[in-house]
Amino acid sequence: MPHQQQHPHLDPRSPLVLETRDLPRRPGALHAVSRKVPAPKDLGLELIGVPQGAELDLQLRMESVSEGVLVSGTITSPLAGECGRCLRPISDTLDVPFQEFYAYQHSTTDETTDEDEVGRLQGDLIDLEPALRDAVVLSLAANPVCREDCPGLCPECGVPMDELPAGHTHEQVDPRWAALSQMKTSEE
Ligand SMILES: [Zn+2]
Ligand SMILES: [Zn+2]
Numbered sequence: 001m002p003h004q005q006q007h008p009h010l011d012p013r014s015p016l017v018l019e020t021r022d023l024p025r026r027p028g029a030l031h032a033v034s035r036k037v038p039a040p041k042d043l044g045l046e047l048i049g050v051p052q053g054a055e056l057d058l059q060l061r062m063e064s065v066s067e068g069v070l071v072s073g074t075i076t077s078p079l080a081g082e083c084g085r086c087l088r089p090i091s092d093t094l095d096v097p098f099q100e101f102y103a104y105q106h107s108t109t110d111e112t113t114d115e116d117e118v119g120r121l122q123g124d125l126i127d128l129e130p131a132l133r134d135a136v137v138l139s140l141a142a143n144p145v146c147r148e149d150c151p152g153l154c155p156e157c158g159v160p161m162d163e164l165p166a167g168h169t170h171e172q173v174d175p176r177w178a179a180l181s182q183m184k185t186s187e188e
Contacts, residue, residue, distance in 0.1 A: 010125045016040070018126040020062060020069055025104070029064040039077060040129065043136055048081025048144040050094060050136065058128075060098065067110075068103040068121060071128070075135060084143040085152035086160040096139040100131040 012019050015037035023031045041052040050056065060073035079092040102119040103109035109118055119131060151161035156170040 010122050010127055012125055016127065016129045016132065018060075018062060018071065018128060019124060020121065020126060021124040023062050023064055023069065025064055027064055027066050031062045033058065033060040033062060033071075033073075043133060044079075044081075045137060045140050045142060047084055047142075048079055048090065048092075048140050050077045051080050054078050054080075056132075058098075062126075065101070067107040068101055069126065070099070070101050071126065071131075072097075072099040074098060075132065079140075081144050083146035083150055085145055085150045086162065087153070088146055088160060088162075090144055090146050092144075094136065094139065096135050098132065098135050100128075100135075102126050 010017055015035065018033060020031075023029055035058050037056050037058065039050040039052055039054045039056045043050040043052070054077055057076040058073065059076075060071055063070045063072070075094065075096050075098050077094045079090075079094045081090045081092070082088070083090055100119055102121050103113070104121055105123070110120060119126070153160055154164060154168060154170075161168070
C-alpha cells in the first residue's frame with residue numbers, strides 16, 4: 001500500500017477524514033455521508049467562530065467523477081462570538097455550503113496541478129479539515145454585530161448604549177456648577 005505510506009498522518013478513524021474505499025471509482029457513483037463531529041479548535045475568526053468541541057453537523061455526499069471525488073453538501077453548527085461594536089456575546093448558527101474536489105493520486109489532475117490548488121485523495125482517504133476550515137472561515141463576518149443597528153458603546157463610559165437610559169450623555173459641566181449641584185444633592 002504505497003499510498004498510505006506517503007501520508008502516515010491521516011487517521012481513517014479521525015472524524016474529519018472520509019474513507020472512499022467503498023465508493024466505486026466509476027463516475028456517478030455516490031455515497032451519502034452524515035455525521036456529527038466535535039469541532040476542532042480555532043475554527044473561526046478572532047471575534048466569532050465554532051466553539052471547540054461544539055457539534056459540527058456534516059451532511060455530505062461523495063461523488064465519483066472521472067479524476068477524483070467531489071464532496072459536496074452542508075455544514076451546520078453553533079457559533080459563538082462577540083459583537084464588534086458593543087462586545088456583548090453573540091450566539092448564532094452556522095449553515096454553509098461545502099463543495100470540494102479531491103483528485104485521485106496519479107490522475108492527470110494530480111500530475112498537472114499544485115496541491116494547494118486542488119485537494120488530493122491520500123490513498124483512499126480524504127482529509128476534510130483544510131477545506132472545511134476555509135468554508136467556515138469565509139462564511140464568517142470579520143466584524144460581527146449583535147444586530148445591524150447596534151449602537152455600540154458609549155465613548156465616554158464604555159457601557160453598551162443598549163444598557164443605558166435614552167438620552168444618556170456626559171455633558172461637560174463647569175466645575176463650579178458641579179460643586180453647586182453636589183451641594184443641592186446633599187441638601188435633599
Ligand atoms: Zn452589539
Ligand atoms: Zn456614558
